[in-house]
Amino acid sequence: MLAIEWPRGLTALMLPDTIHGPTSIFSPDGTPAHSVFGLSMLVLSITLCIFLIVAGLLFYALIRFRHRPTDINALQEPAQIYGSNQIELSWTVVPVLIVVMLFLATARVIYSTEHAPKPAASLDVTVIGHQFWWEYRYPKYGIVTANELHIPVSDRKNPTPTYLTMSSADTNHSFWIPRLAGKMDLIPNKVNTMWIDPSEAGLYLGQCAQYCGTQHAKMLQRVYADTPAEFAAWIAGQQKTAVQDASASEGQTIFQSNACISCHTVAGTVATGRFGPDLTHLASRDTLASGAVPNTPANIRAFVDDPAHFKPGALMPPMHLNEHDLDAVTLYLATLK
């Protein structure tokens, strides 16, 4: 089927290098993104042909039939032609045939993606959108994490796709990792599903694609496709309760005696809030604030001091801790591997 298996070499000729990138829909990896890509190449080729023909005729007509003041007949009106049923019928029927063809190719990709049989070895993850961060739950493993989604690589012979069950805790959001699949909205009071199956290990980027409030722009996404061994190790690490590091006990006390615990969970401690991201393994993540900044002690400190520093409009209030307490809490959070 043309719409699914587009010859790669031809694509390389058509698409210059600038069209590839970390979030380009023309650098697909994984089945859903590849089938959309194949369809899009078909649609692009047909529309390009239509454009060349119609624009070419139009351009020719503009040159050929321009008014020439020096002509002998310049003052005479041209022959008046009021229409032609045959010609008009032909430019009705041909577009109808093109539409039928495009519709069938499109319907095929819709069903092959949305009605794909789910393999037994697939992983289930629940995705919950929040203003302005992502909550990821792995029901089978009892893991809750935020903003950085880890999934196993899926190979074609033994597919291990990840099925995402999605909803929202507040406003609408949209899950979009362009290299893995098209987007799917996260809507409160509605459960949507989609699936992704990256074929190569690595980091896939994206961001919220439905306007969700003031900080929509910094609701970034990171999907890590891990090898089976990496993924098993990550799962084992996330299943543990929080590290209790004696050197950070002062920071822990300050954390637990402030409002932090109303919104954040640190598994194995009194912090069981659910409004903000789970911090049990905060230090194991690469970024803070939904991908806004790298996860460094300096950035943790600045974020706790005033989240608006990186994300004006973020719902976490500035904590107004003194310098000493701020250092202690930063030290504590940085130990949560």
Add this chain to the structure above:
Amino acid sequence: MATQSPVNAILDETTSSSTHPSALQILHDWLTTADHKKIGLMYIGYALLFLVVGGFQAILMRIQLAIPNNHFVSPQAFNQLFTMHGTTMVFFVGMPVLFGFGNYLIPLMIGARDMAFPRLNAFSFWIAAFGGFLLYFSYLGAPGLSGAGSAPDVGWWAYAPLTARAFSPGHSTDYWTLAILISGIGSIGTAINIVATILCMRCPGMKLSRMPLLVWIYLVMAMMVFVTISPLTAAQIMLLLDRYLGSHFFDTQAGGSAVLWMHFFWVFGHPEVYVLILPTFAFANEIIPVFSRKAVFGYPAMVAATVAIGFISLSVWAHHMFTVGMGPGANTFFVLATMTISVPTGIKIFNWLATIWGGKIHFTSSMKFAIGFLFQFLVAGLTGIMLGSAPFDWQLSNSYFVVAHFHYVLVGAILFMLFSAFYYWYPKMTGRMLSEKLGTWHFWLFVIGFHLTFDLMHIPGILGMPRRIYTYEADRGWMMWNLLISCGAVIQTVATLIFVYNLIWSYFKGPVAGADPWDAWTLEWSTTSPPPSYNFAVIPGVSSRRPLWDLKHPEDPDSNYE
């Protein structure tokens, strides 16, 4: 068959008043007028005012996005800018300018002395104008004067539940809701007026099948306004009930449905696109034939295609919702409906091509903009097919590709054709020609700016850039494109300023136009420029679609062929 001459300006023996009215009298005259021409001009002036405001907002957004992580405006100010820009351009530029041209031209083209309900006409204008100013009052008044700057920031679709009081406290969303509710009343009033005028006020001999295509298309457009404004108004009332009387239509925290709002909004929103673009097809159907010196090709097919677009456009709304999770069945249906509408649209493009074919094309400023419209509308239609292919849309939806696509429609097609209409009918409205020299500058600068901005804007969408973000990451490869897009916006601004200057300069200094500067064929060119308040001294009679052609070519009148 012709019983009366359509050219009656020469028969007009009414003496014009020679006294000069005072400024107060002029003001009083305009504020209390029920003359369709003055109301039409006020609609157009009002729309031009908001075009400048909305364009200014666009420039601010483009400065912010020119480089990544820019701090030119705050996130909230940016969100207000795109909300106000979209709302302004659709409701307070697009609708009024098209109603303005319709108001001005329809009675003149059907040989009538005014609209059917002149006082309703004035009411509709003033209530719509009030809506626009109410929306902008939000910048001053939202949560009291201390909250200056609290304009709505929910996007021009105002998706639930972002508009619920939990997420949108204060009154900014209420200004948005009320402004659109109120201007919707004006739109309905004008639509009633247009339908009644076209059905009841035509001059002797003007059967439906002899109406100029502009009038036909305005008839279809006005019918669509009834169908589209109603669900929008209903949804706005439901939203007000949710916010203030405790109902839960869209209140997801109490079991309401966010998707319900989407359906209500887009069952308005998509036909609205056709409400905006049909009148520009109407202008093209008058302007392209005159400057090609040929009758429009396939008049009956053009009418049929317009009616078909009107009906099919009512069944395509959920192609804005392919990523909402409607399921494969609904997605497939809306793919088919969406692609089907390209057939009647294609007929129109082909018929315009056939109109030009074999003609003698005069490249006036008006025709240049009409040719720009043809090319750009073709591209906009083709990117529309890409977006209508649901899986492609799963990737492109809500990305800058969509922004590029609909600006191709709204600027590349609608605004270009509007400029064309200005150059074509300005002589009729003012009695003066617009400067062709300034028009040429305006055209080429605008073409360059337009293509720099909106051709390139497709690319960041393909590279994964979502719309409605106030800033973006530096590592995504979007910066070069955004910088060039912003440069194009500046060029478009310069071109628009040249146009505004041309409008003002030519009003005082332009060459005198005379009644019929383009050697055209429809009735508005048979009366003086500008027309007297009563339009025609003697009601004309027609015996074909081009009464002035018949008059100029008595040896070979159109009535022989229709």
